[in-house]
Amino acid sequence: MSGTSVSSPSINIAPRATGDVRRVATREAYGEALLQLGDEREDIVVLDADLSGSTKTRAFGAKHPERFFNMGVAEANMMGTAAGLAAMGKTVFASSFAMFAAGKAWEQLRQSVCVPNLSVKICATHAGLTVGEDGKSHQMLEDIALMRVLPNMKVFVPADAVEARQVIRVAAETPGPVYVRLSRAATPVVLADEYQFEIGRGTLLRDGGDVALAACGVEVAEVLEAAEILAREGIEARVLGLASIDPIDGELIRQAAEECGAILTAEEHQVNGGLGEAVAHVLVESRPVPMHMVGMRGEFGQSGKAGELIAHYGLDGASIAAAAKDLIARKG
């Protein structure tokens, strides 16, 4: 098999990180970006629900105590308060673990943030399996579905610390509600520092024409590894980073489908309602191709180390490479 080259000038080719692999958690990048934004903009207010050390909002709180409010263990009230602040002109960042930010406070996000279309940026950390040892009560695997179904809500899942920093900055600059899904675990930095995130634009992380591998969050590094494994067998996989899940980059997806003939999606989330379905939605309304969705299939997680869990549930590079080969066999 041979790869074809992407020629469209509209494709956002991402500069890749080079040299030794750095591992940084996206939540760390969030904390740093927030601190910087706080220095630049007086209108930024930060709320947390007793997890500021873990979500990394604490540094902002230490630097700008008058604009940081710990709301205690009360996420519903935090989101409502955020809405009230935003209604008065503030740009509000509200953080907790994804389970509680998206899960416990979903109705408040719908009624008080999305219905009036307010500038509340929900930066939810500790999403997905890679929370690790805390287990299923804390492994949020349904938040992409819960958030992308909401009108007005933008949903971003950065692949690494570089992209997370960009996403936070864009979230602050964009009016209206934004949900940013962040991770606890330190994961490989795959993008170069000069990378620029754009709303509604995916990125081409690796060229290839035999199969397209599309991912978000921690799974981007896994699909890149899968692509390396496939390359050793002579299969050239195209890798797409889809941090902007809503809005999603339909053009990039349609072009990948047309040129590669099959798309595999990978996400640290239930396959129901997640990235895979967002990609499938684009394709079923244009020209469907065989797809395979790597993700959780209707079960909750369990305790374990992040890497062990990713492998156990078939979300690691080797499992993705195997699934990609099965998918290629289904191409017409």
Added chain:
Amino acid sequence: MTLTDEQRTEIRETANEVRRDVIRMVHAAGCGHPGGPLGMADFMSTLFLAHLKLTRSNLHAADRDRFILGNGHTCAGYYALLAQKGLIPRDELLRFRKLGSPLQGHPHRNAELGIDFSTGSLGNSLSVASGMALAAKLNGWSTRVYSTSSDGESQEGQIWEAATSAAHYGLANLTVIVDFNNIQIDGVMREVMNVRDLREKYAAFGWHAVDVDGHDIDAVDAALCAAAAETERPSAIIAETVIGKGVSFMENQSGWHGVAPNDEQAELALAELA
């Protein structure tokens, strides 16, 4: 500051006109909630005429007072008051709940009409009002934020999360008026789920809290003045009211919580409110 005779007359006349509008609006819509707004008309008129600084001229001022109707289903009376204030065109009132009208079945935020927030889901609004009060305090504004709530809404846990944080952050610029009529959809509040003594509860959460007769406009005015004089605590005014007040066959009837009068009933109600 006590009400002048002139103010007292104006508030009473406004409350009566609001009640008439509520009947007309809910009747025209063929559905909606007449009981609550009839019960709230006296304290709402006192708030809107003597305290809430919201007029056509300051509508777009960032630091003006804010109002959130926490018990959003009672919005017919709220819209009628905004019409009294010249913020909603009177002919729009009869399009309440109709397709394309800005006067939604539960309030939706509308900067031009002075509707400060979207409500309808019980329990959410006190948090939002707290956030508004927090923003005003942060900006050093003299803005006052008023929210309504109800005895039924006090069954929602989020109310008590908001009560906790509003006191914690010393939101003296926040006042909630709780419409306490002991009626909710499924019947008598004390039988469905007794919220007990709300004044004691808010006081225990660190609020300045008082009980008033929600139909005694002087008592409501005094409570609002006392709330405005607070410097460290948010204020809760527990206003005891009669649901359906002013229409004999609707008073104290849970059946009139969310049912529209038919032609004959509307005529009878308007005759009583003449």
